Amino acid sequence: MNQSEWTRRAFMYTAASGVGAAATIGRAPNVFAAGDDALKIWANPGVHQVGSKDWSAMAAQGGLKLAATAKSARADEAIQKMVVGDGNKLFDAITDNGGGMEDAMASQKAIVPLDTSKIPNWKNILPVYNEGGLAAHTIRYEGKVYSTPMISNADSMAYDYKVLGFHPDSWGMMFDAQFKGRVALQNDFGPTLTNMGIYLKETGKIDIESPSNMKPDEVKAVCQFLIDWKKKGQFRTFWDGFQNGVGLLATGEVLLSSCWEPIQIIANRKTGDKADIRYGTMKEGHQTWNNMIMLTKGGRARGRDELYYKLANVYLSPWFGARTLAGLGFAPQMTGVDEYIKANPKDFPPDVQARVLDILTRKNNRFAVKGNAWQNVFPTHMRAYQDWWSRLQAA
Amino acid sequence: MSSIRRGRDISAPSVWWQELFGENGLQKWVFYIPVVFFIMFFAMPMLLTVVWSVFERTMFWMEPGFTLFAYENFFTSARAENYVFSMLHSAVAATVSFAIGFPIAVFVRRRVAQAAQHRVILLFILPFMISELVRVFAMRPVLGRNGVLNNLLIDIGIITEPMTVILFSPLGVVIGDVMSFLPFMIFAGFLALEAVQNYIFEVSDDLGTGAVRLFKDIIIPLAAPGIFAGSVFIFVNAMGLALVPTILGGPGAVNAGLIANQAIVALDFPLAMAISTIMILTLVLLLYIGHRLFDLTKVLEPIS
Numbered sequence: 001m002n003q004s005e006w007t008r009r010a011f012m013y014t015a016a017s018g019v020g021a022a023a024t025i026g027r028a029p030n031v032f033a034a035g036d037d038a039l040k041i042w043a044n045p046g047v048h049q050v051g052s053k054d055w056s057a058m059a060a061q062g063g064l065k066l067a068a069t070a071k072s073a074r075a076d077e078a079i080q081k082m083v084v085g086d087g088n089k090l091f092d093a094i095t096d097n098g099g100g101m102e103d104a105m106a107s108q109k110a111i112v113p114l115d116t117s118k119i120p121n122w123k124n125i126l127p128v129y130n131e132g133g134l135a136a137h138t139i140r141y142e143g144k145v146y147s148t149p150m151i152s153n154a155d156s157m158a159y160d161y162k163v164l165g166f167h168p169d170s171w172g173m174m175f176d177a178q179f180k181g182r183v184a185l186q187n188d189f190g191p192t193l194t195n196m197g198i199y200l201k202e203t204g205k206i207d208i209e210s211p212s213n214m215k216p217d218e219v220k221a222v223c224q225f226l227i228d229w230k231k232k233g234q235f236r237t238f239w240d241g242f243q244n245g246v247g248l249l250a251t252g253e254v255l256l257s258s259c260w261e262p263i264q265i266i267a268n269r270k271t272g273d274k275a276d277i278r279y280g281t282m283k284e285g286h287q288t289w290n291n292m293i294m295l296t297k298g299g300r301a302r303g304r305d306e307l308y309y310k311l312a313n314v315y316l317s318p319w320f321g322a323r324t325l326a327g328l329g330f331a332p333q334m335t336g337v338d339e340y341i342k343a344n345p346k347d348f349p350p351d352v353q354a355r356v357l358d359i360l361t362r363k364n365n366r367f368a369v370k371g372n373a374w375q376n377v378f379p380t381h382m383r384a385y386q387d388w389w390s391r392l393q394a395a
Numbered sequence: 396m397s398s399i400r401r402g403r404d405i406s407a408p409s410v411w412w413q414e415l416f417g418e419n420g421l422q423k424w425v426f427y428i429p430v431v432f433f434i435m436f437f438a439m440p441m442l443l444t445v446v447w448s449v450f451e452r453t454m455f456w457m458e459p460g461f462t463l464f465a466y467e468n469f470f471t472s473a474r475a476e477n478y479v480f481s482m483l484h485s486a487v488a489a490t491v492s493f494a495i496g497f498p499i500a501v502f503v504r505r506r507v508a509q510a511a512q513h514r515v516i517l518l519f520i521l522p523f524m525i526s527e528l529v530r531v532f533a534m535r536p537v538l539g540r541n542g543v544l545n546n547l548l549i550d551i552g553i554i555t556e557p558m559t560v561i562l563f564s565p566l567g568v569v570i571g572d573v574m575s576f577l578p579f580m581i582f583a584g585f586l587a588l589e590a591v592q593n594y595i596f597e598v599s600d601d602l603g604t605g606a607v608r609l610f611k612d613i614i615i616p617l618a619a620p621g622i623f624a625g626s627v628f629i630f631v632n633a634m635g636l637a638l639v640p641t642i643l644g645g646p647g648a649v650n651a652g653l654i655a656n657q658a659i660v661a662l663d664f665p666l667a668m669a670i671s672t673i674m675i676l677t678l679v680l681l682l683y684i685g686h687r688l689f690d691l692t693k694v695l696e697p698i699s
Contacts, residue, residue, distance in 0.1 A: 074660060076661075076662050079455045080455075083455050083456065084456050104454070104455060185646070187641075230646050230647070235645075235646040236559075236645075236646070237563040237644070237645055237648075238647050240641045241641070244641070244642060247535060251535075251536070251542075252540065253539055253540050253541075253563075378454075382661060383468075383663075385661075386658070386663065387472045387473075389657075390474050390649075390654070390657075391472070391473040392647055393477055393647035393649050394473035394476045394480070394647075395473075395647075
């Protein structure tokens with residue numbers, strides 16, 4: 001992927017709701033121009049599409065026609081469109097975050113349960129999705145499968161190895177006095193409080209039952225911890241948006257930053273020899289998350305099930321998994337990706353193989369950490385998260 | 396009374412289309428289009444904002460009801476504190492914009508040839524041709540730790556360590572607001588001064604009025620409504636535009652717009668509406684005070 005491609009993708013990935021909405025409105029007519037035999041999807045092209053600059057490779061791989069409309073990553077936008085808006089009229093399938101969005105959509109009957117026997121590659125799905133627990137819950141509502149996972153990751157901390165000279169393996173490094181004013185956190189209470197909750201729980205500093213779904217007093221304790229450090233000047237800023245996150249690391253403004261892995265990958269590419277930005281494995285754990293694709297109620301009413309299953313089959317194929325791993329470093333959701341990469345040297349030359357398999361190994365190491373906690377888009381005590389986050393902002 | 400108007404006998408029977416589209420038909424309603432536009436796109440949205448702010452929050456939306464919980468939540472959480480800080484930063488940005496922008500407006504009005512004044516003022520529109528996002532983001536490489544400004548100051552020996560207070564700080568937000576909205580002060584200041592007749596300056600010169608007294612006792616009072624209008628414009632934009640604190644602010648920096656935006660992201664629509672209502676009330680109060688002090692109807696009136 002070249003830089004111009006990346007810029008376009010990154011822009012879509014980080015697009016605010018206005019951009020997403022504008023894209024939706026602006027491109028809506030194209031949805032219908034594609035004809036009735038196409039699956040109309042509302043998806044994030046920067047993250048959910050591989051193989052070519054548009055959706056053609058994905059469509060060819062699945063043997064179907066796709067009419068895609070660009071979507072931002074904002075949960076509020078998706079909920080409004082699908083629950084109280086015209087999303088079901090416009091789209092047959094939509095993509096979004098697991099761990100909350102599928103519950104929200106299913107409880108409001110905006111999406112429908114799936115028959116996984118119609119997705120041949122479902123047999124390849126990572127075992128964790130069939131073993132119960134939170135990972136399995138991210139694609140289910142009331143015990144039924146409502147979504148197909150496509151990518152996931154365990155968010156961690158990026159750091160400049162060239163300056164540090166060592167590999168941090170704990171979130172605690174963010175609170176080391178030597179890095180005062182050189183630390184950044186994500187400006188989003190979901191991932192930031194979850195990761196900090198994991199750190200404080202695993203180090204025994206605060207009793208937290210579930211960092212994914214903290215109680216009000218637990219949220220308060222985590223935020224007060226961060227407020228103390230904010231007042232000491234430990235944080236340079238809280239980043240918001242992809243390019244913002246890349247810029248902080250690439251310009252040397254910060255040395256440590258909790259961030260998405262693609263931010264580290266691109267920041268490292270941008271810095272060249274000036275820095276060595278790496279992505280660590282935190283011994284306490286990480287917030288894990290996934291993205292998934294869902295069949296809408298409108299899609300089922302229009303008889304688009306078979307087309308949906310074809311696309312879901314692509315998302316669970318090693319063909320997709322290998323490419324999303326090589327491109328943005330997202331974790332594949334199926335087994336057999338390493339074998340696929342090794343068996344396709346034409347698409348994955350030896351140097352690319354080595355790099356991609358290294359990412360996969362480190363990713364697997366992160367996923368294996370015991371303290372990991374899954375993303376929860378709608379925690380039970382959402383109000384406490386909101387209120388305490390505003391206190392952290394005001395501090 | 397004559398029944399002849401504009402050479403036409405209006406007492407003569409007219410055909411149906413004249414009745415429908417003539418002065419007594421649709422034509423007279425044309426003048427109400429702006430009123431309809433105002434009601435549809437200004438009054439109604441504002442009214443709905445107020446109404447929705449007292450609705451009950453549901454899990455993903457809101458339902459009709461009456462509760463002041465969103466307001467209570469606003470004032471009892473740190474949001475009110477954030478809002479006040481946002482007002483403070485915005486007021487500082489408006490003041491700095493006045494200090495820089497108004498002298499530019501005075502200079503153009505008094506020193507640039509009359510024929511060229513409008514062209515010079517139009518030059519200040521040029522920055523608006525570039526996306527706001529790009530303009531604000533472009534300040535990062537200038538103000539950053541390893542940015543142009545720090546490198547320059549280190550190179551010429553003024554500082555030995557990079558200044559970190561100019562980016563990711565309240566000062567960074569003020570700098571961003573001033574850079575973004577300065578032209579509004581220049582436009583408003585120039586328009587206000589344009590309404591001041593030239594002979595007022597000439598008489599002042601003839602009477603030997605010094606530059607400071609001319610500025611303080613003549614220019615400022617005469618241009619006060621325009622200065623206030625420009626200041627309000629900057630203040631409101633600095634309060635509402637989320638881009639600047641997001642890109643240039645410190646850890647968790649917010650303004651009023653961002654507080655409302657974050658409430659929407661958390662699907663707390665009544666809270667977002669309550670914050671918007673408070674913003675509207677703040678603006679109305681500000682305009683009322685301004686009108687009492689400066690009579691804002693004078694903004695576009697020539698001063699004789």
